Amino acid sequence: MKRDFLAVTDFSKDEIFETFRIAKQLKSEVKAGKTHHYFANETMSMIFAKPSLRTRVSFQTGMAQFGGQALYLGPNDISIGKREAVKDIARVISRYNNWIMARLFKHEHMLELAKYASVPVINGLTDYNHPCQIMADMLTIHEHRGTVEGQKVVFIGDGNNVCNSFLNFASVVPYHFVLAAPEGYDPDPETLSKAQKAGLSKIEVVRDPIEAARDADVLYTDVWTSMGQEAERQKRLNDFKGFQINNKLLSYAKSDALAMHCLPAHYDEEITEEALDGPHSVVFDEAENRMHAQKAVMVMLANSAGADIQV
Ligand code: CP
Ligand code: NVA
Numbered sequence: 001m002k003r004d005f006l007a008v009t010d011f012s013k014d015e016i017f018e019t020f021r022i023a024k025q026l027k028s029e030v031k032a033g034k035t036h037h038y039f040a041n042e043t044m045s046m047i048f049a050k051p052s053l054r055t056r057v058s059f060q061t062g063m064a065q066f067g068g069q070a071l072y073l074g075p076n077d078i079s080i081g082k083r084e085a086v087k088d089i090a091r092v093i094s095r096y097n098n099w100i101m102a103r104l105f106k107h108e109h110m111l112e113l114a115k116y117a118s119v120p121v122i123n124g125l126t127d128y129n130h131p132c133q134i135m136a137d138m139l140t141i142h143e144h145r146g147t148v149e150g151q152k153v154v155f156i157g158d159g160n161n162v163c164n165s166f167l168n169f170a171s172v173v174p175y176h177f178v179l180a181a182p183e184g185y186d187p188d189p190e191t192l193s194k195a196q197k198a199g200l201s202k203i204e205v206v207r208d209p210i211e212a213a214r215d216a217d218v219l220y221t222d223v224w225t226s227m228g229q230e231a232e233r234q235k236r237l238n239d240f241k242g243f244q245i246n247n248k249l250l251s252y253a254k255s256d257a258l259a260m261h262c263l264p265a266h267y268d269e270e271i272t273e274e275a276l277d278g279p280h281s282v283v284f285d286e287a288e289n290r291m292h293a294q295k296a297v298m299v300m301l302a303n304s305a306g307a308d309i310q311v
Contacts, residue, residue, distance in 0.1 A: 003304040004114040004121045008168040023296035037067025044070040044099035050227045055124045058291035090116035134165035136289040152176040154216040159187030170201035178204045180212035216253040220260040221270040246272040
């Protein structure tokens, strides 16, 4: 049976920590110039309905390090949802490739792709969530602070796809998640309520970034206007004023707090250049960890489906 990675909640707590262990091991091996061709001769179709730097390059490079190849299918190549049915795309690609990675607008399309594909599907972002990002982010927190459990992670800005994945993580691993968002920009209500009902993590949604930032272990932000929301940009620029990571906001957090951003960054909107380049920032560790975390997710999925990859 193939296994997909469409949301953080697809993994148990133990599996999440095993993924981190594998990611750290693979990372140290890459740094020592060692790679293992666990997926020699395998291929991955990467479907992108939206732009990307990190997701595209990290998956393609990771696949090459594993001895396989990844193919880039851009927004105009297969026009998912327009040119042919999602289920047909899933069935055709499954006849050519061993893996599918997709970045799509509609989360329902991701679910449909996974349902009809006979090969593993990995979610590289939808309008609803961004699970690979959160695996890399939590791995980064784990590396820098030695744990994620009990950490106070404060997300400043939009209750968007990245925020929904933080909430999904909170349903599986206990930590303290605070969203500081303006009225009208709360996360997906069902995801929020599920995370609260799971009863593992302390979860807060507040309106005041300064109150939220007090004693934070991590201050995290993402763009105010996500891909696909460009028509709302002007309104969002007004609505999110003050929801910015800068040195003043960082002064309310713990003295050794981490400043994080999934990138791409819009300087002087959600983060200042000073904060992103400052001593708190681990932004480029996060970006790097996308690759190691995703490679570890692939090993986990392959082993669940019967492979015996020992990392
Ligand atoms: N953080 C992230 O997913 O970056 P890209 O949009 O460049 O892939
Ligand atoms: N929320 C952002 C994340 C980019 C990686 C977006 O969807 O555009």
